[in-house]
Amino acid sequence: MSIQKISVIGLPMDLGQARRGVDMGPSAIRCAEIVERLEKLNIEVEDLGDIIVGRPENADEPGTNLKNLQLVAKGNTQLATRVDEIIEEGSFPLILGGDHSIAIGTLAGVAKHYENLGVIWYDAHGDLNTEDTSPSGNIHGMPLAVSIGIGHPDLINIHGFAPKVKPENIVIIGARSLDEGEKELIREKGIKVFTMHEIDRLGMTRVMEECIDYLRERTDGVHLSLDLDGVDPADAPGVGTPVIGGISYRESHLAMEMLAESNLITSAEFVEVNPILDERNKTAIVAVALMGSLFGEKLV
Numbered sequence: 001m002s003i004q005k006i007s008v009i010g011l012p013m014d015l016g017q018a019r020r021g022v023d024m025g026p027s028a029i030r031c032a033e034i035v036e037r038l039e040k041l042n043i044e045v046e047d048l049g050d051i052i053v054g055r056p057e058n059a060d061e062p063g064t065n066l067k068n069l070q071l072v073a074k075g076n077t078q079l080a081t082r083v084d085e086i087i088e089e090g091s092f093p094l095i096l097g098g099d100h101s102i103a104i105g106t107l108a109g110v111a112k113h114y115e116n117l118g119v120i121w122y123d124a125h126g127d128l129n130t131e132d133t134s135p136s137g138n139i140h141g142m143p144l145a146v147s148i149g150i151g152h153p154d155l156i157n158i159h160g161f162a163p164k165v166k167p168e169n170i171v172i173i174g175a176r177s178l179d180e181g182e183k184e185l186i187r188e189k190g191i192k193v194f195t196m197h198e199i200d201r202l203g204m205t206r207v208m209e210e211c212i213d214y215l216r217e218r219t220d221g222v223h224l225s226l227d228l229d230g231v232d233p234a235d236a237p238g239v240g241t242p243v244i245g246g247i248s249y250r251e252s253h254l255a256m257e258m259l260a261e262s263n264l265i266t267s268a269e270f271v272e273v274n275p276i277l278d279e280r281n282k283t284a285i286v287a288v289a290l291m292g293s294l295f296g297e298k299l300v
């Protein structure tokens with residue numbers, strides 16, 4: 001099924017981590033002409049604007065190690081409803097972050113529509129921490145754990161059900177910075193991971209072929225959650241938690257092109273673009289170029 005219509009929605013929220021500025025991500029991505037770029041592909045594009053979240057009075061939640069828990073939960077609750085509506089209307093939801101904590105709301109809204117939702121987590125990190133294992137208390141390091149039903153009740157129950165995703169329906173691509181607790185969870189839950197080691201060893205072509213075959217067999221829809229820090233910081237410097245030794249710009253294009261050919265992706269989000277840390281909007285431009293490939297742009 002080819003994509004007829006895309007609905008773009010931003011969640012300019014930077015409260016899931018400690019470096020301010022990633023709330024300007026949606027704006028930077030729009031400046032890099034996302035709407036114009038996708039319209040050239042003969043797809044109808046509507047821009048629904050941004051969900052507005054408040055500013056925190058006090059970052060520390062009493063009694064938890066979770067920074068800005070209530071505001072993060074609130075923003076994600078609103079996002080889940082909007083994403084749910086977009087799919088209900090038959091459109092493809094394209095969500096712009098914001099830090100990666102917004103995947104909690106995206107996945108809540110998307111998962112309502114699929115029995116066996118697949119997730120591709122394109123990221124240097126696993127984002128599988130919990131309140132107990134997190135080294136930082138930053139919720140952007142937790143959304144994947146939350147989505148499999150592990151974490152604070154105010155997060156896992158967003159949109160009224162849990163869990164959102166089965167661990168065996170998840171594929172992480174590009175991992176190179178995993179905390180001990182995350183490694184344990186990966187082993188325990190049988191989450192499929194292509195770390196940088198596999199990408200080096202097998203090449204991106206084979207990694208994506210295996211990823212696509214794996215998800216095609218077991219899922220009825222696939223969400224792409226692309227954290228720009230999955231891409232090497234040389235190509236995407238405007239991120240809050242850069243990790244050297246990442247996926248190159250070309251490999252990332254190849255991955256997106258293969259996903260476009262697969263016709264597997266049913267929703268997508270691009271997160272962690274931080275214009276304050278960027279060089280002349282380079283990272284937002286990379287994000288938009290990758291979206292172009294994901295939605296079928298060709299070089300000739």
Ligand SMILES: NC(=[NH2+])NCCC[C@H](N)C(=O)O
Nearest residue numbers: 100125129136138140141241
């Ligand atoms: N979405 C991200 N960039 N996550 C980075 C997480 C870093 C670290 N693992 C933490 O839990 O704090």
Ligand SMILES: [Mn+2]
Nearest residue numbers: 124125227229
């Ligand atoms: Mn990351």
Ligand SMILES: [Mn+2]
Nearest residue numbers: 100123127227
């Ligand atoms: Mn992430």
